[in-house]
Amino acid sequence: MLEASIKEITENFESETTPLISVLHKVQAKLGYLSEEVLELVAKYLDLPLSKVYGVATFYTLLDTEEKGENIIRVCESAPCHVKGSTNVLTEVKERLGIDIGETTEDNKFSLELTSCLGVCGVAPAIMINDRVYGNLTANKLETVLKKY
Numbered sequence: 001m002l003e004a005s006i007k008e009i010t011e012n013f014e015s016e017t018t019p020l021i022s023v024l025h026k027v028q029a030k031l032g033y034l035s036e037e038v039l040e041l042v043a044k045y046l047d048l049p050l051s052k053v054y055g056v057a058t059f060y061t062l063l064d065t066e067e068k069g070e071n072i073i074r075v076c077e078s079a080p081c082h083v084k085g086s087t088n089v090l091t092e093v094k095e096r097l098g099i100d101i102g103e104t105t106e107d108n109k110f111s112l113e114l115t116s117c118l119g120v121c122g123v124a125p126a127i128m129i130n131d132r133v134y135g136n137l138t139a140n141k142l143e144t145v146l147k148k149y
């Protein structure tokens with residue numbers, strides 16, 4: 001099942017035109033995260049060195065090599081968000097969920113991470129939950145956003 005899924009995704013990979021990162025995104029979307037076993041299979045089917053696949057998987061913050069919660073909260077830590085109060089947002093998220101950066105809640109509902117600029121500096125401070133971005137965050141707005149999950 002696992003091997004069949006990876007084989008199917010990598011079959012569409014053309015090393016000339018499709019970056020490895022796109023393949024890894026597709027595999028992650030289907031399987032949840034990129035375990036060591038998954039990375040080995042990707043390397044096998046793409047006929048690439050495992051070190052190259054592992055290097056890309058661990059370099060990009062949007063790729064996960066460890067099992068995460070159902071929802072991943074990424075708090076932007078780049079300068080514009082920092083100036084607009086991302087530290088307060090981060091503290092608020094930590095307190096509400098009772099977890100630190102890199103941790104997952106006991107009920108496996110949320111994982112917390114930092115990220116660099118999300119490209120929405122005009123509405124700083126911003127966070128991303130899964131693939132959705134929320135800006136102009138305040139403590140009240142954060143509460144409303146978290147309730148959606």
Ligand code: FES
Pocket residue numbers: 076077078079080081082116117118119120121124125126
């Ligand atoms: S610095 Fe946070 S979105 Fe750009």
